[in-house]
Amino acid sequence: MSERLEDIAAAMMSAGKGLLAADESTATIGKRFDTIALTSSETSRRDYREMLFRADEAMKTCISGVILFEETLFQKAADGTPFVDVIRAAGAIPGIKVDAGAKPMPLFPGETVTEGLDGLAGRLKTYYEAGARFAKWRGVIAVSDVLPSFGSVKANAHALARYAALCQQAGIVPIVEPEVLMDGKPGDHSIQRSEDVTEMTLRIVFEELADANVSLEGIILKPSMVIDGKKARKASVAEVAERTVRVLKRTVPSAVPGIAFLSGGQSTEEATAHLSAMKAGYDLPWGMTYSYGRALQTEALNAWGGKPENVAAGQRAFTHRAKMCSLAATGGWKK
Numbered sequence: 001m002s003e004r005l006e007d008i009a010a011a012m013m014s015a016g017k018g019l020l021a022a023d024e025s026t027a028t029i030g031k032r033f034d035t036i037a038l039t040s041s042e043t044s045r046r047d048y049r050e051m052l053f054r055a056d057e058a059m060k061t062c063i064s065g066v067i068l069f070e071e072t073l074f075q076k077a078a079d080g081t082p083f084v085d086v087i088r089a090a091g092a093i094p095g096i097k098v099d100a101g102a103k104p105m106p107l108f109p110g111e112t113v114t115e116g117l118d119g120l121a122g123r124l125k126t127y128y129e130a131g132a133r134f135a136k137w138r139g140v141i142a143v144s145d146v147l148p149s150f151g152s153v154k155a156n157a158h159a160l161a162r163y164a165a166l167c168q169q170a171g172i173v174p175i176v177e178p179e180v181l182m183d184g185k186p187g188d189h190s191i192q193r194s195e196d197v198t199e200m201t202l203r204i205v206f207e208e209l210a211d212a213n214v215s216l217e218g219i220i221l222k223p224s225m226v227i228d229g230k231k232a233r234k235a236s237v238a239e240v241a242e243r244t245v246r247v248l249k250r251t252v253p254s255a256v257p258g259i260a261f262l263s264g265g266q267s268t269e270e271a272t273a274h275l276s277a278m279k280a281g282y283d284l285p286w287g288m289t290y291s292y293g294r295a296l297q298t299e300a301l302n303a304w305g306g307k308p309e310n311v312a313a314g315q316r317a318f319t320h321r322a323k324m325c326s327l328a329a330t331g332g333w334k335k
């Protein structure tokens with residue numbers, strides 16, 4: 001018998017734990033490897049991810065689930081153990097990114113709509129059989145003085161809702177990720193602009209989820225924080241926390257079991273500090289944790305540098321950051 005969606009979601013939100021987003025597409029992991037002058041190949045991608053998934057202490061104490069790219073879901077560690085088994089042995093749940101990426105939206109210059117709905121029901125069945133119990137789909141919302149358009153927010157929210165319904169039908173918890181970009185173009189918007197756009201986006205996302213009959217008790221929301229554009233960063237930690245919580249309280253029903261933030265290009269320390277400030281300073285109706293990609297991995301990637309002799313150093317760096325994020329998820333992180 002399949003597990004209940006609510007139980008999977010509750011396990012994803014286990015106290016002091018969060019999600020490791022290791023679902024970079026082949027193109028994106030290639031860009032990350034470029035920063036350490038490493039060629040991306042099936043083997044180098046395996047070695048890198050094996051380093052993370054075998055960082056036992058971090059995985060067992062700080063990570064409730066791992067979002068994988070399709071290649072990794074079916075990949076084996078160097079000794080032949082399927083990665084799904086390595087992740088499960090650490091007490092974490094395997095998940096899968098199922099969208100096919102944000103593609104230019106026709107007739108909406110500068111905006112994208114995320115593709116991947118065609119054939120998704122069949123793919124979800126295969127992923128479930130392979131061990132995935134949650135999935136992720138990311139809609140991307142561009143911000144400028146004039147963007148986003150209502151049409152693009154609506155199209156992305158609609159796709160998120162269609163995806164979420166398909167997941168729930170397949171016994172998979174959908175992570176609903178509407179990312180309001182902080183590092184898009186021009187990337188100099190104010191925090192007020194971020195607040196307005198995030199509020200509008202979340203409102204429309206929850207309308208679409210309701211229209212699609214999605215059970216809110218069986219989703220995890222993965223939002224961006226309310227934060228000024230990367231090129232205009234000046235908001236304090238307290239301001240980011242206050243505005244983010246305000247918008248979430250206005251738009252996210254308390255039936256949603258968990259909110260797991262993306263880091264979106266914030267520095268590792270910013271992402272840690274913001275989460276901790278929200279957990280420490282506010283009474284929140286939902287669980288709240290991290291679902292970081294770059295903010296959990298950047299230090300580990302740099303310490304590893306693609307060299308086998310640095311695996312232990314990479315794991316130490318990952319473990320340190322995971323512990324800091326875990327502290328933040330309980331509101332206990334201090335600079």
Ligand code: 13P
Binds near residue numbers: 021023
């Ligand atoms: P970042 O934390 O690097 O934004 O990645 C999280 C993610 O899954 C984006 O889709």
